[in-house]
Amino acid sequence: MVLKKRLEHGFSGFQVPTIPRAPRSARRRDPYKKKVDDSQICAFELLASLAGKLLQETESSSASSNASEGNNRSAFEKDVFKQGRQHKDKPVKKECVEPGSSEESVFANELTSGNIDQKFTMREFPPPESDGVLECTQNITKSDCSDKVNCDVKPVICNSSKRAFENNVNKVEGSFPHVEESYHSNVENGIERRKQGERLETGGLTLANTCSPNDPIELCVKFPAMISPDSNVKLSLFRDPVPNASFSRHRNDIKLGSRDDDENLSRCKKPSTKVKAYRPLARIGDRRIRKLLTSKYWKVAPKLRDCEVSRNDGGAKHLRYKRKTCYNHDRCHHDTLYKRRKLFDQRSVVTSDGGFSSESVSNSPEKAMNGDKSDSTGILHGATGVSSSVIGCQKSFHSKDSHVKFSIKSFRVPELYVDVPETATIGLLKRTVMEAVTAILQDGLHVEVLLQGKKIRDDNRTLLQSGISAKDNLDTLGFTLEPNIEETTPSMCSSDPLPSLSCDTPELLTRSPSTPIVDTGTCDDLPKPLPLPLTNSDTQVQSNHESVSSPTDTLTNEVIPDSQALVAVPDMSMEALAVIPVNQKPRRSELVQRRTRRPFSVSEVEALVQAVEELGTGRWRDVKLRAFEDADHRTYVDLKDKWKTLVHTAKISPQQRRGEPVPQELLDRVLAAHAYWAQHQAKQHGKHNQSGTLMITEAPADRQGVEGIPM
DNA sequence: TTTAGGG
């Protein structure tokens, strides 16, 4: 069998892959890539249909292969050819399927498991005063707390959303701690719950939704862990007749913003073709952007860049921009948690890492953050109260599985731009911050649930299904408030945000004037939405930035110390940017967040193995192109790293392995390929100088190694 | 930009 296959394919198992490596320069660009890829892709696509069968076969084949290992090479070849060819395509296919399924597919299905109701009790603060001025009571940190900031911002908002925000803010500030979520298994209020639950779903826990604008007093949100199936569709939610613009926005944002979704989509689509041509660029762009963002450069002002870019080039760059933004977005949210955790560990404080340009913004958040993390009690100092993620989750839930209890210590502020002249008074500063906060709030926020740093997007899943149980991961449970960025539906908008902004003090600017962003609708960051309700097409933006939290502990006064930080350059956007970084604590906060962790699925591993078998190690870029072209989140470096871990995994005992178990068969192939290519020196042209001889001699070795392991 | 490795 093996031999046959080989012959068919025309090359022996690990031999140098089909595509001789061209000099990098040549290889590089599009044309080359594309061509090759396309052809491959086509093949892939075709094969894709067969994938299912192949899988089955594969398994069987694997079994057979093991048995037949007698010939050293044969094993490989077998694998390679037998499975390999067949599999080849799989990856693509699989991916298409997987991504979606993994994250979202789950939803509707299993409602079954425990029905857990979650109740959120939020205390509300006094409703903002409707007069032009909002009063926000900031209980900022303990000591400071009780300052009230008068915000010029006018309540114009009226919208529920705004209200919600306000409420939130209040809560956040003063009472964050107050916010408690308890999950009751009880079925009480079935109906009511349901309603709320739905709302929540749709809104993704939009505060607005949860809080009735009018009733400041207490909100009890209950939602059944299991959501109604309908809710799945976010769109539907958006569509909700509900007048609140906020809703629609939220939803949109989410979707748009979420990188995952995008990726998934992209994956699926990509194979198709056309897009491809552009893709590479896009990807690269992303990458680049990412780097930039991540890197120190960030400080400078990613935003600016984005803005610029977007402006200049609409098209391609535009994409980039988006991507980037998206990226950030996700990252921010997801990653944030990670960092946060770390930070927490070290300090209990929630430092938002953020590091981004947001810094400028961050200030306010920082303050807030700094204030105290300490208590669960109203920690968030207000201003930024808007903040996003829940910091500490206590797992108090003792008892029954049915209840999941935890307290949200604080939320992080997504991003605030504050611009204040140095000469400004503290009071002004406070107001400014407050405005920024309210601006964000006005837009509306939606809540995202994170578990282990990963967003759980499927609103329909139950807590149990999502892995949130009283016993398990409460510590890894987090929440984020995300601004709704997306395109606001204009119609809707009227009600909310815009007016408010406009009304708001022009001077104070929630956004730093400095940031050019403002100008361009495109570059919006979080704040943007506020002011630019309608405009943003691009808005996907990075709303997420996490503000960099300055570790500085200004428990006592938030404002003052920070204020400087806040200081915005009055005039120049650029300057402001520059300034900002300085203020912040530069370093650590800036650290970019890690990318969200995305464990390789078995199918991905298989694709990787397959590709490596064919291409060898040392050609990660080619591996990427061959097997993961559609997976934007898998870089060649990632693949290389994964291979490294696979090799390691294959060498350790199964008991020592963690995560999703990788079929032994694949691990065997990993070892075999690893050994094989080690000798072959895949890297070099592959053709074998020594290899000729080596191969022969070595081959046996490989086999042995392989055999030994697998069997 | 890619590779190759260390962290």
Place this chain on the structure above:
DNA sequence: CCCTAAA
């Protein structure tokens, strides 16, 4: 996964 030195 990240970060980087080398290439």
